[in-house]
Amino acid sequence: MPAKGFVCRRCGACCRGEGSVFLYPEDIVAIAAHLALPRQETVDRYADFVILEIPEEGGSWLYLPYLVLRKDEAHTCLFLRERLCAIHDAKPAQCRETPFVAEFFDDDAWRADLLRACPALREADPASLPAAVGLATADRDHRYRDLLREHAYDLERILSVTLPAPRLIAAAELS
Ligand code: SF4
Ligand code: SF4
Numbered sequence: 001m002p003a004k005g006f007v008c009r010r011c012g013a014c015c016r017g018e019g020s021v022f023l024y025p026e027d028i029v030a031i032a033a034h035l036a037l038p039r040q041e042t043v044d045r046y047a048d049f050v051i052l053e054i055p056e057e058g059g060s061w062l063y064l065p066y067l068v069l070r071k072d073e074a075h076t077c078l079f080l081r082e083r084l085c086a087i088h089d090a091k092p093a094q095c096r097e098t099p100f101v102a103e104f105f106d107d108d109a110w111r112a113d114l115l116r117a118c119p120a121l122r123e124a125d126p127a128s129l130p131a132a133v134g135l136a137t138a139d140r141d142h143r144y145r146d147l148l149r150e151h152a153y154d155l156e157r158i159l160s161v162t163l164p165a166p167r168l169i170a171a172a173e174l175s
Contacts, residue, residue, distance in 0.1 A: 005128040006120055012083035013117045014098050016076045020169075021069040023047055024144055025158055027092040028067065034090035040161045046070050046078055049155075049166045064148065065155040065166060093140060102133050 023031075032042040047067040054062040069092065070078055079086045085095065094101055099118055103110040115121050121129075151158050 004123055004125050006124040009119045009123075010083055011119060012080055013119075014114070015080040015085065015095075016074070017117070018075060020050075021077070021092055021094050023067040023069060023092055024140060025147070027094075028159060030090040031087055031092070034087055039159060043067065043159070043161050043163070049163045051166045051168050052171055053168060054171045063153075064145070065153060067155070067159075067163075093137075097134065097137055100130050100134065101137065105131075105133050 028039060028042060028047070031046065032039045035042060037045075046069065048070050050066055050068055052064045052066055054064065056062050072078060077085075079091075085091050099114050099121060104114065105111075147158060148155070156163050
């Protein structure tokens with residue numbers, strides 16, 4: 001029998017539960033265009049504003065502003081319809097790359113949880129799965145951090161929107 005690669009079963013499990021989908025500026029632009037909504041309304045309806053607290057070497061901390069996809073009270077993405085994505089053609093980059101995002105490669109507990117939830121991963125031949133996070137993923141995060149630095153970490157200015165007070169979350173809370 002030939003080795004099986006990863007084929008998403010479209011079960012929607014990865015669109016529910018704990019965890020956050022980070023939205024980069026280009027994701028907000030694409031979702032707003034897809035929904036034919038102003039950027040401000042898109043952010044108001046579908047995103048939450050967080051400051052991610054990241055430990056750095058030497059005991060210091062880095063604080064990065066992000067928008068994340070909003071979920072309902074059952075921790076389900078607001079765009080999930082039955083088991084499918086209502087904005088499939090404009091879904092955020094993190095969703096397009098799921099399950100092969102950074103946590104898959106550097107967080108054993110996260111990967112173990114996902115293996116339990118994701119039928120496609122369980123069915124796939126482990127040798128067929130990627131061994132490291134994609135270059136596009138790493139590049140996107142570097143570009144975002146550069147953009148933040150260039151704009152004094154002012155996400156409102158970058159997106160030309162008004163944001164509410166952010167919620168502080170520790171990077172460890174995401175795993
Ligand atoms: S949990 Fe796995 S199979 Fe289900 S939608 Fe997500 S990636 Fe696809
Ligand atoms: S945007 Fe679509 S793919 Fe991403 S979590 Fe929501 S429903 Fe799932």
